[in-house]
Amino acid sequence: MNEDTINEMIIKCPACAVEGVAKSIMKEIEIPHFGKVMETTIQCPSCGFKHSDIIALEQNDPAKYVLEINKNNLSIRVVRSQSATVMIPEVGVKVEPGPKSEGYVTNVEGVLTRFESAVKKALNLFEDEESQKNGKESLNKIQELKKGNGTATLIILDPFGQSNIVSENVEIMEIPEDELHDLKTGFSHIEEN
Ligand SMILES: [Zn+2]
Incomplete structure (x- = not known):
């Protein structure tokens, strides 16, 4: 870079x-x-x-990027814009755009590290038994993935097409209409009464 x-x-x-x-x-x-x-x-x-x-x-179209996380993919470049939703369904983690969300350039391992700190923060905030159990399971899975153990799916949804996973192994698809409708963009909007 x-x-x-x-x-x-x-x-x-x-x-x-x-x-x-x-x-x-x-x-x-x-x-x-x-x-x-x-x-x-x-x-x-x-x-x-x-x-x-x-x-x-360089402008892209709205897109959904899907990549398998495995030991060979940890160094793949990831561009996450402020308006993108990032998730790993198998780990049960999802980051949606909000006023405080950040755009960044990193790699798959860097995305895992960001999720790791988010889960650690949540573990400190939510002390009930179920949150602790789910949080610890997520944390454990993320740490294993970082070590190259196991696989999971990294999904990035960007309604403005500003994000990317730079790999020939990435699957790029259109965002289905109903998913596009439900996506948060990070911009505040006024609810109509
Ligand atoms: Zn200041």
């Missing part, structure tokens, strides 16, 4: 509104067999706020 810093500037922090300390960094990342993505990271040393997002510079 080639990275090129395009722009660095000091901005007013979007979280704490302190002027003159938060840094916004824009990077252009060239991903082989995919194209260029723009990564924007905002970091504020004053309040600890950190957010990153990516924008694909």
Whole structure:
């Protein structure tokens, strides 16, 4: 991956509104067999706020990407935009876009690591017996997959076609109409009464 810093500037922090300390960094990342993505990271040393997002510079159609996770696929490049839903059904984990969701460029192992920390966080938050049991099972499966043991399915659904799994083994399909309708986009919307 080639990275090129395009722009660095000091901005007013979007979280704490302190002027003159938060840094916004824009990077252009060239991903082989995919194209260029723009990564924007905002970091504020004053309040600890950190957010990153990516924008694909080459437009794709809305798509569902399906890849088998196995020991040979851990280093496959994954581009997740802020508006994408990421899930591993066999592990029982799913991340939907929300106001705090981040876009990132990583690999399959990196996606597993992100799910691992999310499950650990949930284990600390939800202390009831069922959540603990389900959480520990998910955690165990994720950790085995990271070691290359077993298989599972990585699914990315992106209504704006900004995400990708860069592999010849990925299955790319259209998002069925009913699934597209149910997808969260991360944008807030107003319910009609
Ligand atoms: Zn701040």
